[in-house]
Amino acid sequence: MATVVERPPGSGRWPSLVPYVVLAVGTLPIAVLYAWLLYSSFFLRVEGFTPIGPFTLENWRFLWDPLSVPELRNRPPIIPLTINTFIFATVTSLVGVLISSMAGYAFSRLRFKGRRMMLGGVLLLHSFPSVTLLIALFVVLRTLGLYDKLAGVILVQTAFALPFGIWIMKGFFDNVPWDLEMSALVDGAGRLRTWWRIMLPLVKPGLLALTVLLFVEGWNQFLLPFVFMPSGSQQTLSTLVRGILGEGRFVDYGLLTAVGLYYIAPVLALFVFAQDQLMRIYAGGVKG
Amino acid sequence: MRVALRGLTKKFGEVVGVHELDLEIRSGEFVALLGPSGCGKTTTLLMVAGIYRPTSGQIFFGDRRIDHLLPKERGIGMVFQSYALYPHMTVAENIGFPLELRRSVSNEERERRVREAAALVQVDALLDRRPAQLSGGQQQRVALARALVKRPDILLLDEPLSNLDARLRHEMRGEIKRLQKEVGITAIFVTHDQLEALTMADRVALMRDGVLQAYATPTELYARPVNQFVAEFIGTPPMNFFAADLAPRNGSLVARTEGIELALPAGPRGAKAPPTATVGIRPEHLAIVAPGQGEASGEVYVVEPMGREQIVDVQVGERRLRVIAPPGFVAKIGERVGLRFAPEQLHLFDPASGARLA
Numbered sequence A: 001m002a003t004v005v006e007r008p009p010g011s012g013r014w015p016s017l018v019p020y021v022v023l024a025v026g027t028l029p030i031a032v033l034y035a036w037l038l039y040s041s042f043f044l045r046v047e048g049f050t051p052i053g054p055f056t057l058e059n060w061r062f063l064w065d066p067l068s069v070p071e072l073r074n075r076p077p078i079i080p081l082t083i084n085t086f087i088f089a090t091v092t093s094l095v096g097v098l099i100s101s102m103a104g105y106a107f108s109r110l111r112f113k114g115r116r117m118m119l120g121g122v123l124l125l126h127s128f129p130s131v132t133l134l135i136a137l138f139v140v141l142r143t144l145g146l147y148d149k150l151a152g153v154i155l156v157q158t159a160f161a162l163p164f165g166i167w168i169m170k171g172f173f174d175n176v177p178w179d180l181e182m183s184a185l186v187d188g189a190g191r192l193r194t195w196w197r198i199m200l201p202l203v204k205p206g207l208l209a210l211t212v213l214l215f216v217e218g219w220n221q222f223l224l225p226f227v228f229m230p231s232g233s234q235q236t237l238s239t240l241v242r243g244i245l246g247e248g249r250f251v252d253y254g255l256l257t258a259v260g261l262y263y264i265a266p267v268l269a270l271f272v273f274a275q276d277q278l279m280r281i282y283a284g285g286v287k288g
Numbered sequence B: 001m002r003v004a005l006r007g008l009t010k011k012f013g014e015v016v017g018v019h020e021l022d023l024e025i026r027s028g029e030f031v032a033l034l035g036p037s038g039c040g041k042t043t044t045l046l047m048v049a050g051i052y053r054p055t056s057g058q059i060f061f062g063d064r065r066i067d068h069l070l071p072k073e074r075g076i077g078m079v080f081q082s083y084a085l086y087p088h089m090t091v092a093e094n095i096g097f098p099l100e101l102r103r104s105v106s107n108e109e110r111e112r113r114v115r116e117a118a119a120l121v122q123v124d125a126l127l128d129r130r131p132a133q134l135s136g137g138q139q140q141r142v143a144l145a146r147a148l149v150k151r152p153d154i155l156l157l158d159e160p161l162s163n164l165d166a167r168l169r170h171e172m173r174g175e176i177k178r179l180q181k182e183v184g185i186t187a188i189f190v191t192h193d194q195l196e197a198l199t200m201a202d203r204v205a206l207m208r209d210g211v212l213q214a215y216a217t218p219t220e221l222y223a224r225p226v227n228q229f230v231a232e233f234i235g236t237p238p239m240n241f242f243a244a245d246l247a248p249r250n251g252s253l254v255a256r257t258e259g260i261e262l263a264l265p266a267g268p269r270g271a272k273a274p275p276t277a278t279v280g281i282r283p284e285h286l287a288i289v290a291p292g293q294g295e296a297s298g299e300v301y302v303v304e305p306m307g308r309e310q311i312v313d314v315q316v317g318e319r320r321l322r323v324i325a326p327p328g329f330v331a332k333i334g335e336r337v338g339l340r341f342a343p344e345q346l347h348l349f350d351p352a353s354g355a356r357l358a
Ligand SMILES: Nc1ncnc2c1ncn2[C@@H]1O[C@H](COP(=O)(O)OP(=O)(O)OP(=O)(O)O)[C@@H](O)[C@H]1O
Pocket: B012, B015, B016, B017, B018, B035, B036, B037, B038, B039, B040, B041, B042, B043, B044, B192
């Protein structure tokens, strides 16, 4: 489904460059910062923009020789943490998208008792700061025996993601014409198959965008893993990074840049690959 | 397959979409649901399709009552007003979708039948395209193929031609009619265009505000409208109406109003004739004659040449009557003329209820 964008006749080369120039100037500081972060991770010290000392992989040695890094010695090993973080982000995003797409469909298409109230509730929950629920959640997780377990944090994170997800998916379903669904029913499909074969493909941009957003949110989540998984082995990368930062006085900046880059690399990659999909969450709608 | 609707009613909260609709459609018949916007045509169709649940009333296919069945159990094909083609599927996948849902149809058979159905409506060259890459007319044909591919007992069409330009609409009118007879399928189609209904349907059901007004063949509807609404709705240019006083004379009736005096050959019989009536006459049943002749006199208000004929508005007293005149007719605006009424073609309606008097 390639979209053909035609240049309007008469628009020359130069006018179309203007937005690029403006955007480039605007984003330059951020780009410079990331570039600085990247190359300073390959030198022991950097003063201003001038590296001190020769090119080195020393800062990245936490990847293959974590025990030689003093800051990491009393912490859980980084590779299992990374895997943990992946599991955490992936599961919360997939489960979140699954539930959001079903609930969003129901809110968009079905008329049931309490629909308006539940929709209002969803919106209210979305604007509710999660910090205020920490103690209550602690009690709930303890009771369920999920405290200090990855599964427990996944549950909480998914629940927090749902209001946003449901709202977004409802918007996408709202944009699918009723006729398509009626037509599928007349063609002989049941409700479930209509949802699967007709509705879901038509909101695919929304599904993809939501998956990416929830993954990133899970990847960046610090508070919940920090509070609900205090013992080390189950933690995520975000708690590790904060841990190193919070260490205080003798911060190894070289190490910090390398770990930081390692931490944000997947998110950056995801944004680069998925930017088209992410745009559509704002554009919304069905495309032919 | 015979279709019967008995007392079919649909309410949306307080709004009555369709009220107590009784309709009988013979097997193989092509019936048009006609009426102005919002009169309940689509609602009726969607109840037959099983999308809407009737508030009350019954639907029979053959002798079987089916209004509790799911859409997929009813054996219907439907073309939606928007065509409702699935944008993420190719034309072939769209047409094949209804068969995909049937286990008894093998993949080879599905492909064969998709090609057959596509050939029937001449879209077999477009099978790999997506709906967005089709013109409106092509989309309409694909929707028709998709509705027919599973060989339904009943075909439902919701304003299938309204998205097409005038030329294509004319062409498809004939094609759909031919196709319906060729396949021999029982079909109901919805339209708000009376010309479409008259030209295509075996019988026309005319609705207003959810209530059936008339159900008859196009000829009957045209020649003997059962009430004033039907008379107004059917025919272009529309019928002329005027109020007149009725008075007996020599055992028959005379309708009289300013500038017009008509002897009614077959007026309402007996003493029960009301003192006044609404008289209707179609423009094609009026003729322009020399001044002083005919049953009415007036002056030419405007002349609209249409090629095959001309529409002449004639001012008679307070009112204006529309007349169809032959192409050779020449008249200046303001010229005095006489009007001759074709005596057998007068329609009388009750001024209060609009019901037909004679
Ligand atoms: N889902 C609905 N909810 C509430 N009212 C409805 C609904 N569908 C239709 N109606 C109302 O029922 C009446 C009949 O609507 P319907 O769609 O059947 O009209 P129609 O004859 O198909 O008109 P059109 O020619 O404009 O398509 C209208 O007054 C409409 O407002």
